[in-house]
Amino acid sequence: MSPIPVSQQMAIGIDIGGTNTVFGLVDHRGEIHYRGAISTKKHRDVKLFIEELYEAIKPAIDEVGGNDFIRGIGIGAPNGNYYNGSIEYAPNLPWDGFIPLAEMIKERFGLLSALTNDANAAAVGEMMYGAAKGMKDFIMITLGTGVGSGIVVNGQVVYGHDGFAGELGHTIIIPGGRRHWSTGAEGSLETYASATGVRLTALELLEKNPGTDSLLRNHIPEDIDSRLVYDCAIEGDAICNEVYRYTGEVLGKALANFVMFSSPEAIILFGGLCKAGDLLFDPVQKHMEANLLPIFQNKVKLFMSELKESDAAILGASALVWELRED
Amino acid sequence: MSPIPVSQQMAIGIDIGGTNTVFGLVDHRGEIHYRGAISTKKHRDVKLFIEELYEAIKPAIDEVGGNDFIRGIGIGAPNGNYYNGSIEYAPNLPWDGFIPLAEMIKERFGLLSALTNDANAAAVGEMMYGAAKGMKDFIMITLGTGVGSGIVVNGQVVYGHDGFAGELGHTIIIPGGRRHWSTGAEGSLETYASATGVRLTALELLEKNPGTDSLLRNHIPEDIDSRLVYDCAIEGDAICNEVYRYTGEVLGKALANFVMFSSPEAIILFGGLCKAGDLLFDPVQKHMEANLLPIFQNKVKLFMSELKESDAAILGASALVWELRED
Numbered sequence: 001m002s003p004i005p006v007s008q009q010m011a012i013g014i015d016i017g018g019t020n021t022v023f024g025l026v027d028h029r030g031e032i033h034y035r036g037a038i039s040t041k042k043h044r045d046v047k048l049f050i051e052e053l054y055e056a057i058k059p060a061i062d063e064v065g066g067n068d069f070i071r072g073i074g075i076g077a078p079n080g081n082y083y084n085g086s087i088e089y090a091p092n093l094p095w096d097g098f099i100p101l102a103e104m105i106k107e108r109f110g111l112l113s114a115l116t117n118d119a120n121a122a123a124v125g126e127m128m129y130g131a132a133k134g135m136k137d138f139i140m141i142t143l144g145t146g147v148g149s150g151i152v153v154n155g156q157v158v159y160g161h162d163g164f165a166g167e168l169g170h171t172i173i174i175p176g177g178r179r180h181w182s183t184g185a186e187g188s189l190e191t192y193a194s195a196t197g198v199r200l201t202a203l204e205l206l207e208k209n210p211g212t213d214s215l216l217r218n219h220i221p222e223d224i225d226s227r228l229v230y231d232c233a234i235e236g237d238a239i240c241n242e243v244y245r246y247t248g249e250v251l252g253k254a255l256a257n258f259v260m261f262s263s264p265e266a267i268i269l270f271g272g273l274c275k276a277g278d279l280l281f282d283p284v285q286k287h288m289e290a291n292l293l294p295i296f297q298n299k300v301k302l303f304m305s306e307l308k309e310s311d312a313a314i315l316g317a318s319a320l321v322w323e324l325r326e327d
Numbered sequence: 328m329s330p331i332p333v334s335q336q337m338a339i340g341i342d343i344g345g346t347n348t349v350f351g352l353v354d355h356r357g358e359i360h361y362r363g364a365i366s367t368k369k370h371r372d373v374k375l376f377i378e379e380l381y382e383a384i385k386p387a388i389d390e391v392g393g394n395d396f397i398r399g400i401g402i403g404a405p406n407g408n409y410y411n412g413s414i415e416y417a418p419n420l421p422w423d424g425f426i427p428l429a430e431m432i433k434e435r436f437g438l439l440s441a442l443t444n445d446a447n448a449a450a451v452g453e454m455m456y457g458a459a460k461g462m463k464d465f466i467m468i469t470l471g472t473g474v475g476s477g478i479v480v481n482g483q484v485v486y487g488h489d490g491f492a493g494e495l496g497h498t499i500i501i502p503g504g505r506r507h508w509s510t511g512a513e514g515s516l517e518t519y520a521s522a523t524g525v526r527l528t529a530l531e532l533l534e535k536n537p538g539t540d541s542l543l544r545n546h547i548p549e550d551i552d553s554r555l556v557y558d559c560a561i562e563g564d565a566i567c568n569e570v571y572r573y574t575g576e577v578l579g580k581a582l583a584n585f586v587m588f589s590s591p592e593a594i595i596l597f598g599g600l601c602k603a604g605d606l607l608f609d610p611v612q613k614h615m616e617a618n619l620l621p622i623f624q625n626k627v628k629l630f631m632s633e634l635k636e637s638d639a640a641i642l643g644a645s646a647l648v649w650e651l652r653e654d
Binding site for chain 2: 079088089135136137151153154156158159160161162163164165166167168170171172173174175183185253256257258260261262263264265291293294295296299
């Protein structure tokens with residue numbers, strides 16, 4: 001055991017995304033003291049990835065006084081399983097199959113470690129240091145390249161019996177709808193309410209309305225992404241505004257279903273798509289309320305996260321550490 | 328405080344249904360010693376209902392030795408709110424508005440009391456005395472006149488921030504689908520996977536297939552209900568078999584969405600519609616599995632409850648009592 005009191009220790013939070021892996025050293029109050037990032041995609045061998053991560057983080061550990069001053073390492077990753085500390089068959093990561101990442105990190109760093117799904121980590125960050133502080137029941141929806149979710153019930157993250165709960169992006173919202181590029185399912189939330197979904201909706205609307213002018217027609221289809229759609233929407237482009245209105249409608253209807261499951265105090269939206277602000281928020285709220293039973297109406301606080309995107313996951317991942325025990 | 332040790336006390340479990348209210352005295356091991364029932368519909372004044380209930384239960388209390396031998400009263404009721412002990416705006420009960428039932432029962436009987444939603448009570452019964460014993464994550468779906476649900480996560484019933492969680496019957500499964508007779512929502516699970524839904528599906532199929540023979544055509548539409556459809560189905564009637572197959576398909580798809588929310592170890596089906604057995608079970612299982620992400624496939628135990636229908640709710644309601652404290 002470290003001779004240093006826990007209150008003087010820091011926790012390392014690591015967020016593994018499909019493109020970049022970001023990390024930080026976090027103190028007990030949720031202040032991030034050191035930040036860094038490496039590429040997730042560079043190494044197909046996870047051992048080389050861990051080695052590069054170690055080299056990147058080691059100087060920060062040394063600067064605070066070495067391993068004695070670090071409580072442990074918390075990691076958020078796609079398909080991360082809290083129960084066994086492994087990443088299992090994550091389609092967006094370069095490493096195939098079953099990766100016992102927490103164990104591998106523990107060995108390389110000589111520090112306790114824990115791992116969870118990236119969306120769950122963000123929810124923990126929001127609960128400990130963000131707008132969900134003090135809330136016992138809320139749902140966090142991350143709207144990025146895909147759609148992730150972290151669900152908190154009775155003050156605890158919902159992991160389910162196998163550690164994989166909270167795949168709300170894969171629930172079917174429009175049966176027989178848009179086919180998912182990876183799962184093959186038809187009409188799942190992710191095919192509409194993600195950055196990828198926004199792009200697909202824009203392409204569909206352009207094709208269905210050949211007579212309607214749009215700024216998007218100045219670009220080749222390959223260049224149309226959710227940012228461009230947003231930029232054109234705020235310039236008043238009708239098609240682009242309709243893209244976000246429709247995206248909000250689909251998401252709002254999905255949220256109504258989620259509310260009738262766990263009756264959360266709040267739903268927190270998070271991730272890149274939130275940059276669309278009211279263009280997205282207003283239709284989400286309208287269609288969520290319209291699809292709720294009266295007993296749930298005008299009760300659920302819907303808002304966008306105030307934490308910086310990368311910070312929430314680092315904070316949430318680091319928060320896992322404070323609950324770890326040495327054994 | 329009663330001078331009698333808790334282990335020698337009994338708990339009263341009451342299940343208030345739309346038609347009948349059943350009750351029983353339950354010991355610590357989950358044995359039901361006395362059973363009785365009164366009509367729920369007889370009195371529009373809830374005080375008169377409570378009075379009749381008191382007269383019906385009092386002889387059983389006297390027989391075990393009086394109030395000292397009773398730990399308290401647990402009640403399951405539609406729209407029952409665990410947090411405040413009230414029934415709030417239950418459309419299927421004869422009493423309007425906000426009914427502080429637990430408090431009223433406590434006053435009349437002179438006993439501690441607690442109240443919850445009827446479907447939650449059944450889930451608690453299943454967890455303490457039925458097939459879900461030892462499970463920490465499961466979902467119970469009651470398929471009766473309507474569709475109710477009780478959700479257990481981390482060993483606790485999910486009540487949500489306001490006590491109303493678990494209204495899975497009202498989640499939208501087929502957007503723009505069948506209109507709900509009471510809520511007005513289009514395509515909610517309850518409009519398909521309930522006894523009422525089975526009847527409506529039968530009527531629709533008869534109308535859409537005027538050239539197809541069916542035993543149902545020997546009956547006037549008013550007489551067609553889920554039991555008749557079942558009776559005709561086991562005699563080989565094609566339309567009736569299709570009714571249950573379709574009902575199972577809709578329910579199976581809904582269950583897949585629920586699994587991706589809380590990743591339960593089991594889903595337990597319960598209630599009158601379960602009498603259809605494999606006619607319903609097989610398509611439910613098939614379509615649930617077909618709509619799950621691979622990481623969830625072939626993991627969820629799907630089965631029908633083995634508890635007698637009225638017993639599960641009595642047991643679950645009574646189980647609330649053991650957690651009550653005098654204050």
